[in-house]
Amino acid sequence: MPLIEIAPADLQENPFDLIGKRWMLITAGSEDGFNSMTASWGGMGSLWNKNVAFTFIRPERYTYTFAEKSDLFSLTFFEESYREQLYIMGNASGRDIDKVAQCGFTPVFSDGCPYYREASLVFICKKIYFNDLKTENMSPLGKTVYSNGAGIHRMYIGEIVRALRKV
Secondary structure: OOEEEEOHHHOOOOHHHHHHHOOEEEEEEEOOEEEEEEEOOEEEEEEOOEEEEEEEEOOOOHHHHHHHHOOEEEEEEOOHHHHHHHHHHHHOOOOOOOHHHHHOOOEEEEOOEEEEOOOOEEEEEEEEEEEEOOHHHOOHHHHHHOOOOOOOOEEEEEEEEEEEEEO
């Protein structure tokens, strides 16, 4: 089904459900090379009088390399029937396998930013801020997340420059 453009403010879905329960793909790169990863951390809101989305990527993730080099990234949401594909996209590395082909996804591009035709909702985001989380600024709850020695996430905030919804 085709996707149509909507105003980000017209979003009817609950962001807690979209991100925390349904999951999303963070995709960065270009037509020359890109990678996606499944995520369930992030949010949406307003910053600097712009509609924004924010998400987090650990430096050891392959997608991090593409997010660092790209001005744009996409957040792509799918219907529940794609749960298995989202699991694969979050647990296999694009360094090792062609996750997109394995999942049967069709990449498409908006101003060079990749997303997937099978999506039910897409945000194309222009990176306007990023920073590494700092353990010294975390509550005890946050510190427990990183107590296993895994890399500290980098937060990316993107202005939502385009929103697309399945018809």
